[in-house]
Amino acid sequence: MNExxxxxxxxxxxxxxxxxxxxxxxxLMTATLALPxxxxxxxxxxxAAATRPALIWLEFQDCAGNTEALLRASRPPIEKLVLDIxxxxxxxxxxxPAGKQAEKSLLDSVQANKxxxxxxxxxxxxxxxxxxxxxxxxxxxxxxxxxVCGSAAATISAGACSFYGGWPAAAPNPTGAVxxxxxxxxxxxxxxxxxxxxxxxxxxxxxxxxxFGALPATDQFGxxxxxxxxxxxxxxxxxxxxxxxxxxxxxxxEGHRKGWCLYKMGCKGxxxxxxCPTVRYNDGVSWPVGAGHGCVGCSELxxxxxxxxxxxxxxxxxxxxxxxxxxxxxxAVVAGVAAAFGAHGVISAIRAQRDPIAKHKDGAxxxxxxxxxxxxxxx
Numbered sequence: 001m002n003e004x005x006x007x008x009x010x011x012x013x014x015x016x017x018x019x020x021x022x023x024x025x026x027x028l029m030t031a032t033l034a035l036p037x038x039x040x041x042x043x044x045x046x047x048a049a050a051t052r053p054a055l056i057w058l059e060f061q062d063c064a065g066n067t068e069a070l071l072r073a074s075r076p077p078i079e080k081l082v083l084d085i086x087x088x089x090x091x092x093x094x095x096x097p098a099g100k101q102a103e104k105s106l107l108d109s110v111q112a113n114k115x116x117x118x119x120x121x122x123x124x125x126x127x128x129x130x131x132x133x134x135x136x137x138x139x140x141x142x143x144x145x146x147x148v149c150g151s152a153a154a155t156i157s158a159g160a161c162s163f164y165g166g167w168p169a170a171a172p173n174p175t176g177a178v179x180x181x182x183x184x185x186x187x188x189x190x191x192x193x194x195x196x197x198x199x200x201x202x203x204x205x206x207x208x209x210x211x212f213g214a215l216p217a218t219d220q221f222g223x224x225x226x227x228x229x230x231x232x233x234x235x236x237x238x239x240x241x242x243x244x245x246x247x248x249x250x251x252x253x254e255g256h257r258k259g260w261c262l263y264k265m266g267c268k269g270x271x272x273x274x275x276c277p278t279v280r281y282n283d284g285v286s287w288p289v290g291a292g293h294g295c296v297g298c299s300e301l302x303x304x305x306x307x308x309x310x311x312x313x314x315x316x317x318x319x320x321x322x323x324x325x326x327x328x329x330x331x332a333v334v335a336g337v338a339a340a341f342g343a344h345g346v347i348s349a350i351r352a353q354r355d356p357i358a359k360h361k362d363g364a365x366x367x368x369x370x371x372x373x374x375x376x377x378x379x
Contacts, residue, residue, distance in 0.1 A: 046211035054117035057091035062123025128176030163193035195298035267294030
């Protein structure tokens with residue numbers, strides 16, 4: 001048998017993975033991509049027939065955090081990502097060749113798969129002084145990125161650094177660090193920021209490309225909507241405490257032990273878009289806020305400068321309106337509910353005055369179906 005039979009399902013079967021587990025993986029990817037369940041068979045069919053696309057993983061100015069996330073992937077595990085889903089032709093951290101042999105692997109893959117391979121870029125790209133601050137094999141990161149990304153079917157920037165420059169680009173940005181989008185505008189690019197990227201989202205983006213032959217829909221920053229289309233605050237497990245005005249005032253206090261809202265401790269969830277509360281990390285077990293630490297906004301543009309100090313409450317959250325009233329939000333909620341009930345009573349009285357014929361024979365006013373919550377509707 002060919003070591004790598006065509007189609008993901010057959011490759012997984014050759015390694016002892018049954019169809020049930022294959023379909024579970026397809027269901028996970030469908031859910032992560034925020035696709036309706038009816039797309040699950042389409043995802044399964046596409047993956048069952050898909051050949052392993054060549055993937056080149058470039059590391060520039062980085063801490064290897066995104067590589068560490070990749071190595072700890074479990075849904076699917078790293079060995080299935082590398083051996084079955086993708087043909088990882090170049091990755092400095094995990095590849096066997098070194099030195100000139102490693103660079104030959106890179107060039108061979110680019111030439112053999114021109115216009116067909118995928119690229120993942122990790123780390124920022126220094127541009128000052130002709131890019132001398134990051135070189136690999138005697139070539140600058142700028143030169144490598146332009147060659148490799150310029151000939152790819154699509155490029156994915158993994159992590160905050162390759163998105164906009166990350167911490168190397170924080171003021172005063174001594175190396176002139178930028179992200180892929182700034183170095184090479186116009187190429188097919190998907191930005192997946194985070195510190196680090198969630199590898200489940202990364203895998204889902206690749207699955208989308210294999211299924212539909214295109215990158216997923218994005219927001220104005222080129223981030224996929226399935227992963228960055230919802231504000232963290234909206235899905236946070238502590239949101240009910242925010243609405244109730246229950247805030248942690250200092251680390252370790254009673255509210256902290258009870259899982260109250262971390263907004264006053266600097267949580268940037270109200271200004272950050274990511275699916276961390278739903279996809280989570282570590283086999284989907286936890287995420288920073290769930291573990292008792294506020295969100296630092298690592299998926300947002302320029303977060304090292306715009307979101308810091310990380311343990312200080314945000315002075316302004318545009319479009320959200322909490323900055324001026326966090327101390328009074330519980331009172332405001334109670335007042336709002338009371339006002340709503342009061343307004344409802346006034347409206348009901350007006351209706352009764354306008355529609356005296358609707359009186360029962362005993363003088364009671366019937367309940368209008370317009371005022372009654374119905375299936376699928378809120379009160």
